[in-house]
Amino acid sequence: MMKLSLLGSALLLSAFLLNGCASTQPAKNTDAGSVFRYGTTAYGTAMENAGMNPHESYKGWSTLRYGVGETLFRFNDAMQPQPWLATGYEFIDDQTVKITLHDDVNFSSGNKLTGAAVKACLEDLVANHKRAADDLKLASITADGQTVTITSTEKAPALINYLCDPYGCIIDMQQGTGDDVKISGTGPYIVQSLTPTEIVLTKNTKYWGGPVKTDKVIVRSITDGDTLTMAMQSGEIDATQGLPYASLPLFANNEKFVIKTANTSRVFQACMNFTTPVLQDANVRKAIAMAIDKEKFAQVLLNGNGTPAIGPFPANMPCGGDAVHTDGYNVQKARQLLHDAGWQDSDGDGYVDKNGQNLTVRWLTYTSRQELPLLAESAQAFLKDVGIKAEVNATDNYNDFLKRGDWDLYAKAFVAAPTGDPQYYFTTHVLDSSSYNSGHYHNDRVEQLTQQLRGEFDPAQRNLLAVQIAQQLLDDNAFIYASHLKMSFVMKNNVKGFTAHPSDYYEITADLEI
Incomplete structure (x- = not known):
């Protein structure tokens, strides 16, 4: 397990810059053609x-x-x-x-x-x-x-x-x-x-x-x-x-560079492992969800390059944003929920316990997306505030841990609407048959509503069904949706035809020009 450092990356970058390692001289092009x-x-x-x-x-x-x-x-x-x-x-x-x-x-x-x-x-x-x-x-x-x-x-x-x-x-x-x-x-x-x-x-x-x-x-x-x-x-x-x-x-604000951005449906989320005995308690799941300060994560840790999420879909989708609702960040209420579930700090070590055991959760994630280690460390601190100990395992061998079940919360980045339609997310994540239902979540109503969604052609009815399914996921606290990504491309000012797209797909095209 590892404890991450938010300052490490910034300190290292500062050291490089102070030492003058970031030359602005372009590399010599020895290739023929552009x-x-x-x-x-x-x-x-x-x-x-x-x-x-x-x-x-x-x-x-x-x-x-x-x-x-x-x-x-x-x-x-x-x-x-x-x-x-x-x-x-x-x-x-x-x-x-x-x-x-x-x-x-x-x-x-x-x-x-x-x-x-x-x-x-x-x-x-x-x-x-x-x-x-x-x-x-x-x-x-x-x-x-x-x-x-x-x-x-x-x-x-x-x-x-x-x-x-x-x-x-x-x-x-x-x-x-x-x-x-x-x-x-x-x-x-x-x-x-x-x-x-x-x-x-x-x-x-x-x-x-x-x-x-x-x-x-x-x-x-x-x-x-x-x-x-x-x-x-x-x-x-x-x-x-x-x-x-x-x-x-x-x-x-540097004339040598251009920054292009696009809001996307990529969501940073953490799913609960419903095979973990302690997470089978709805109060514990809700307390964990309420302990996460999404606003701080998006605005402070991501420097405003993310939007606090409510559900799986961003606000520019009809079934996203405030079309759904959930209880927000609330440390006092989270502590009360844990107390109601029988978890109290009996030994004064700062963590709630029951039957002589601290409430400890294993937070699994990977490092190849910069936001996920930041989310892991912030979650570790947020959960400590309500008396839950989070052990962070940030590894790009995460699939091995998923297969063994050696985790309690698994945080990842996922494009929730890569097809521009909500059905994709539900069919891949929340059904018994879903390829990425890592936490073994099950809800009869979700299964039924998703089956209706699969056969519904009317856009308004599809949106209504999607809202109902997303709301059920939030009511069950099956997932924590932390933030949606604002993607940024940085390029030299002589690069043309290179533009960020909301789908996160079309990057290298025939129009790309130096």
């Missing part, structure tokens, strides 16, 4: 996206983010699906949709995008990707020229939204998925080399979407915030995503 060097914390094995095969884990995020693959539909800035590789669609009935494809798209392999190619790709996807199979619920796919007809096993009101998910990148199955470097998509870039820490991309000179403005892109995984900051200052990289919040002021 080269874009991008440093990010959002690529690597801990995020399960170190690769290009969208049919495996979260690798589709890399396929889509870095311009190798594209989906049939994509989101606009309002998170509404728009045709991309498709030109349009028509619902034949509640379970069947016919999609028409562009007739002038080729994979980077040179093979043409056809209905048969899409069929082969989606069939391989659902055969190998459990989350995609659970979302899409495909019964059959038929192809005819430049059309593909998809039939689901049940009503499919969110099918077009799901096809925007990064796992829906259409790749050439004739090239196969056995080698990440040989993945052939329809995007503006082609993979030349790939490791867990770096991707080298070259432009697709025959890209269907028009001229690609940059010849070469190098994506580097830089997980240490101070190293990332210095790389940006020294000119070693041209742009970055994931800078420590304490570093952002170094680039603000």
